[in-house]
Amino acid sequence: MKKLLKRAIPASLRRRVHEGKRSHMRAAMRRVSARGLSIGTVIDVGASDGRWSKQTMDYFPGADYLLVEANPYHKPALEVFCAAHPKTRFVLAAASDKSGRVRFNADDPFGGKADPGEGATAIEVDAMRLDDAIGPDARGPYLLKLDTHGYELPILEGASEVLANAALVSIEVYNFKIAPEALLFDQMVAFMRDKGFGVVDMSDPLWRPGDRCFWQMDLYFQPLTCPELGDTSYS
Secondary structure, three states: OHHHHHHHOOHHHHHHHHHHOOOOHHHHHHHHHOOOOOOOEEEEEOOOOOHHHHHHOOOOOOOEEEEEEOOHHHHHHHHHHHHHOOOEEEEEOEEOOOOEEEEEEOOOOOOOEEOOOOOOOEEEEEEEOHHHHOOOOOOOOEEEEEOOOOOHHHHHHOOHHHHHOEEEEEEEEEOOOOOOOOOEHHHHHHHHHHOOEEEEEEEEEEEOOOOOOEEEEEEEEEEOOOHHHHOOOOO
């Protein structure tokens, strides 16, 4: 029934409805892009089947898109996605702080993470640094998105060149320590501030169903040098 309703409602109307919800990803992207942000390449880490990149194209249609996904489950969908969108390509590998091979917990196609030796369904996958994945011809500035379930630190450590030319970084952050190396959301804010970035927006807060405690959200970071973070007035 949901699929039938989705087909019956025009995509443009669905987009306006989502943009009207202030905490939706589309609303955040509309706010950020409306400030004239220039993006040359979008780097979508934890791309799954490309759905996040597809939505982001509505706000940065002129950008190139690099989709990075570790789970081979998504390879057929990514091949279809990139064939349909000429300015896209994908890399089937786990983003990390070094190239080689890592263990990847693949029990949930939409929730896996690279974490050595964890999980009965862990598989071995290629790993590479984002600084190597972008290639020499990538156009900046970058929009970097991480949906990587607690594995953010190794990825960011392997992305120093990307961060140096990033205009926007979107990271899924957590209120609980979901992995040994994971940062809590306040720790991630401090970590990114040390890297030269401050928070400019948020979206998609999630509460766990049992006790309704706050679980996660997406935070949007821009360089501390951007005009918005230099303006301390409320207007």
